[in-house]
Amino acid sequence: xxxxxxxxxxxxxxxxxxxxxxxxxxxxxxxxxxxxxxxxxxxxxxxxxxxxxxxxxxxxxxxxxxxxxxxxxxxxxxxxxxxxxxxxxxxxxxxxxxxxxxxxxxxxxxxxxxxxxxxxxxxxxxxxxxxxxxxxxxxxxxxxxxxxxxxxxxxxxxxxxxxxxxxxxxxxxxxxxxxxxxxxxxxxxxxxxxxxxxxxxxxxxxxxxxxxxxxxxxxxxxxxxxxxxxxxxxxxxxxxxxxxxxxxxxxxxxxxxxxxxxxxxxxxxxxxxxxxxxxxxxxxxxxxxxxxxxxxxxxxxxxxxxxxxxx
Amino acid sequence: xxxxxxxxxxxxxxxxxxxxxxxxxxxxxxxxxxxxxxxxxxxxxxxxxxxxxxxxxxxxxxxxxxxxxxxxxxxxxxxxxxxxxxxxxxxxxxxxxxxxxxxxxxxxxxxxxxxxxxxxxxxxxxxxxxxxxxxxxxxxxxxxxxxxxxxxxxxxxxxxxxxxxxxxxxxxxxxxxxxxxxxxxxxxxxxxxxxxxxxxxxxxxxxxxxxxxxxxxxxxxxxxxxxxxxxxxxxxxxxxxxxxxxxxxxxxxxxxxxxxxxxxxxxxxxxxxxxxxxxxxxxxxxxxxxxxxxxxxxxxxxxxxxxxxxxxxxxxxxxxxxxxxxxxxxxxxxxxxxxxxxxxxxxxxxxxxxxxxxxxxxxxxxxxxxxxxxxx
Numbered sequence: 185x186x187x188x189x190x191x192x193x194x195x196x197x198x199x200x201x202x203x204x205x206x207x208x209x210x211x212x213x214x215x216x217x218x219x220x221x222x223x224x225x226x227x228x229x230x231x232x233x234x235x236x237x238x239x240x241x242x243x244x245x246x247x248x249x250x251x252x253x254x255x256x257x258x259x260x261x262x263x264x265x266x267x268x269x270x271x272x273x274x275x276x277x278x279x280x281x282x283x284x285x286x287x288x289x290x291x292x293x294x295x296x297x298x299x300x301x302x303x304x305x306x307x308x309x310x311x312x313x314x315x316x317x318x319x320x321x322x323x324x325x326x327x328x329x330x331x332x333x334x335x336x337x338x339x340x341x342x343x344x345x346x347x348x349x350x351x352x353x354x355x356x357x358x359x360x361x362x363x364x365x366x367x368x369x370x371x372x373x374x375x376x377x378x379x380x381x382x383x384x385x386x387x388x389x390x391x392x393x394x395x396x397x398x399x400x401x402x403x404x405x406x407x408x409x410x411x412x413x414x415x416x417x418x419x420x421x422x423x424x425x426x427x428x429x430x431x432x433x434x435x436x437x438x439x440x441x442x443x444x445x446x447x448x449x450x451x452x453x454x455x456x457x458x459x460x461x462x463x464x465x466x467x468x469x470x471x472x473x474x475x476x477x478x479x480x481x482x483x484x485x486x487x488x489x490x491x492x493x494x495x
Numbered sequence: 496x497x498x499x500x501x502x503x504x505x506x507x508x509x510x511x512x513x514x515x516x517x518x519x520x521x522x523x524x525x526x527x528x529x530x531x532x533x534x535x536x537x538x539x540x541x542x543x544x545x546x547x548x549x550x551x552x553x554x555x556x557x558x559x560x561x562x563x564x565x566x567x568x569x570x571x572x573x574x575x576x577x578x579x580x581x582x583x584x585x586x587x588x589x590x591x592x593x594x595x596x597x598x599x600x601x602x603x604x605x606x607x608x609x610x611x612x613x614x615x616x617x618x619x620x621x622x623x624x625x626x627x628x629x630x631x632x633x634x635x636x637x638x639x640x641x642x643x644x645x646x647x648x649x650x651x652x653x654x655x656x657x658x659x660x661x662x663x664x665x666x667x668x669x670x671x672x673x674x675x676x677x678x679x680x681x682x683x684x685x686x687x688x689x690x691x692x693x694x695x696x697x698x699x700x701x702x703x704x705x706x707x708x709x710x711x712x713x714x715x716x717x718x719x720x721x722x723x724x725x726x727x728x729x730x731x732x733x734x735x736x737x738x739x740x741x742x743x744x745x746x747x748x749x750x751x752x753x754x755x756x757x758x759x760x761x762x763x764x765x766x767x768x769x770x771x772x773x774x775x776x777x778x779x780x781x782x783x784x785x786x787x788x789x790x791x792x793x794x795x796x797x798x799x800x801x802x803x804x805x806x807x808x809x810x811x812x813x814x815x816x817x818x819x820x821x822x823x824x825x826x827x828x829x830x831x832x833x834x835x836x837x838x839x840x841x842x843x844x845x846x847x848x849x850x851x852x853x854x855x856x857x858x859x860x861x862x863x864x865x866x867x868x869x870x871x
Contacts, residue, residue, distance in 0.1 A: 237713050239870045258868065262715045269713075273706040277513055278506070289502025290714045334710075 188251065190215045190342050190373035191236065195245035198231050205231040207396040208245065213375060213389075215341075218368050220387030221377035222485065228396040229377040230270055233344050236375070237267045250342050263291070266335035270346040270377075272327055276320035280311055280330050283319055284337060291338040298337075305333035309363060325356030332363060336372075343367060345376040349383065361386055381482045392488055399492040404481055411479040411487045413437060414453035419445040419473040420464060426471075429463050436460070438486065445473075447483060499716060503724025507698060511728060520694070525686040525736045526743065532678040533748045542570035543627045546584045546593040549574065553601035559612070562638050563594065568630040585617050592616045592627050604642065668836040676751070679744040680831040681804045686740050687763060688770045688798070688824060691733035693791055695774030699725055700787045703778075709870065718866045722859075726771040733770070737763050744835075753838030761841070762830035765848050768855025769823035775862035798824045826851045 191213035198206040206228040213219040221229045234240040236249050238258040247254040252261035274283045281302060288298040306312045309329040314322060322330065328348055335343060345364070349357040361383065368374055376387070384390055384404065391401040400407055420426035423441065430439040430448055435456040438449040450456035453476055464471050479487075511517050545563065549556050563569045572590055575581055581593045595613040603610035614631050618624035644656045669676045702708040711721065741759070744750045773794060781787040800806065801815060802824040808816055819825045826847040833839040841848070 234870065238868075239709065239712055241869060259715050259717075262713060265713075267710070267713045269706065269709050271706040271709070273710040275506070275510065275707060276705075277510055282506070282509060286502055286506045287710070287714070289505075290499055290711065290716050292499055292715070294498065 188215075189213060190217075191219075191247070191249050191375065193232075193236070193245070193247040196232065196235060196242050196247055197244040198228075198235060198240060199243045204396055206235070206242075209391075209393070209396075209398045210245075211391050211398065211401055213373060215373050216368060216371045217388040218364065218374045218376065218386065220384050220390040221375065221393060222379070222384045222390050223377075223393035224379060224489075227393045229393055230346050232393070233267075233346050233375070233377065237265055237344055238262050263338070264340055264342060266338070266340035266343045268328075268331050268335045268343075268345045268348050270350070272324075272331060274319055274327065274331055274334060277318065279316050279318055280306070280322070281315040283330065284334055287334045288337040293338060301337050301339075305337055308336075308366070309333045323356075325352045325360070328352055328356070328360060329363065332360070336367065340372070342373045342375070345374065347377050347379070349378070349380070357383070381480070381485065384481050384485075392485065394489050394492050397492070400484075400488050407484045407488070408479045408481060411484050413449045413451050413487065415477050415479045415483050416448040416450060416453055416457060416460075417442070417445050417473070417475055417477045418448060418460065418471060421470045421472065425467065426464060426469050429467060429469070430460060433459050433463060438490070440486070442480075442482075447477075447480075449483070449487060499720050500724050500727075503721065504727050507725065507728040511694070511698075511732065517694075521690065521732055521736070522739070524689060525740050528686055528689075529679065529682050529740050529743055529748075532682045533675055533744075540623055540626050540630075541567055543568060543592060543623075543630070544572045544590040545569045546573040546575055546581055546590040547571055548576070548578060548581050548593065548595040550598045551596050551600040555601040555604050556596045559596065559635070559638050560594075562634050563631075566630070566634055568627070569634075581615065585615060588617065588619075590617075591623065592631065594631070607646070675748055676836060677832065679748055679750040680835040681828055683737060683740045683744065684766075684802075684804070684824060684828045684831045685799060686736055687733050687766060687827070689795065690736050691729045691767055692770040692774040692777075692795070693788075694729040694732065695726055695771045696777040696781070696787045696791055697784055698729070699775065699778035700781050700784050703782055704784060712868065712870065718863055718868060722775055722863055722866065726775065729771060729774070730764075730767050733767055734760075734763060750835060752835050754834035755838075755840060758840055758844065759831065759834045762827060762834065762844065762848060762851070765851040765855065766823055766827040766830075769827075769851060769858055772855055772858030772862055776858060776865070779862060779865040779867075798822055801825065802828050804828050820850075821854070823851050823854050 189212040194210050195208045196206060197208050209232060223229050235242050236247060236254060238254060238261050241255060249261050250264040254261060284302045288301060293301060306315055309332060311330055319327060349360050364374055378384060389403050390407060392399050400410055427439055427441060427446060430436050430446060436448045436450050440447050457474055461471060547560060564571050573584060584590045585593060593615040600610050616624045616628055640658055647656055745752050777787050777790045781790055801819045801822050808819050830844050830847050833844060
């Protein structure tokens, strides 16, 4: 049992009317890992999570979470998971502590244990000082931390986080990820959805979901390795003009602004580099630097989605 | 089970009492409704504004008019000279009825013939028109009877000479036919329904609106626990409202409370199964508070109209009379009025209590079975 995967999903499918939101997805999540769900908005990430936590019934396929069947053992399953939905969903007219008291009670925690757990999770997320404040007075980053605290009150071995950091400032995001690491260190399995590339890098393993289908899975390194074409980084002086020039070249399959430069995708980097130098020189655009770089996760994401779109 | 239930109930109370708008909703409508019905709504018609067109101007016509002007039911506002003026007064709603005594009134009477007088009534409010017409009948009838008596005396008859048959009315349970006595108990019933039913529906739908429903559904909470937790607080609040409205009714409006408070309590609890059941049902078919409000008034208005509170059930077409048996408010209004005015006890009222309990349990079962443990 202890080395059985935390989550096993096989051919999971969900239709809404004639729309197939999730299309035959299969994957496994190991115990204690941080497992990322990466994909654009509307790709089917939230729908998948809601099938795994018992909120939605799959149209087809099967799954087990913490050893429980997602269709037949909804109640036992729900005792063993924590869930933070995409929408902030605590009571704004209750204080931080009252929210925790309510949700802890709903999970059946006895009063003395609940009181101890409330102290613990408040300390964990750093909200001990604000425990008596109304939730509506907390900044968004703090509310997200409170939501996380509420999701782990009953010490679930598996935690689902659906875009936990959307709309939160970078520092709060970083703090939030420190909390996620702290949970993972304690052996909690975490399934987290995101569309932030830097967050995806923090995951042990990832699946990439696009239009309801799982188009790639592996470690961040594995996914980057799936990029077949070479990535060139170019730093021209007139970025906008240079981007148009690059896009007009047939040897360059994709060009995008990346920081202060451009990232160009090409099957033959040598020839593409030469063609770019020539085209830019003809327009009097100075090229400060041009060189091959290792693909980032974002490069992999874009290239994998393009490839999936072409198929 | 009770641990979870206690937490939900605690949370609902904190939220209900912390929300200023909700706090007002709990106490203000009951009082406003009671004051409105207690003071403004009055089906007793007194001092109906009246106009007179006396074309005869005889001693006889003056005697008849004297009767009208000394009746508390009529208030003679205008004496006019033409039928046109009479029409104008009614058109402008200055008077609700007009009495026209034709030119040959005295002559006809003296000749021992029938002397008609004309009564014009503004029947925009058909009920009021009916009532003032009856009052006028009574006044004219009394006048005729006296004339009759005089004529018989003149022909030498002796004795009492009163009408052979008379009605001696005794209005049981409300001796002076005060409509307030009928309305205050009715308002209690309406307030209980409004508060418990709307608060329950809104409390559930609000969770859907703010997204906390998803967080509750993902927990191992059972539907029965959720529903009990959502309804018990509003049952308690509704009972407090009953105490409030009853106290105001008894001490302020001096409505007699002849029956037992225990019977009133039992009836209220039996009825509350229905109103919270309906509230829960509405919450299962609405996704926003606005939808719940719409659905709520869609149920509330017919429930009142078909309860017998305003229109007697016996006047309804047969089909609607049968429908009223499915209306819990019908039973509850009967129970409240009977406890207040007749002092009835469980021995008499048990069929109503049983009907409410049965309907209420059916409604609750329906709502719980419609409650989904999943989304979509």
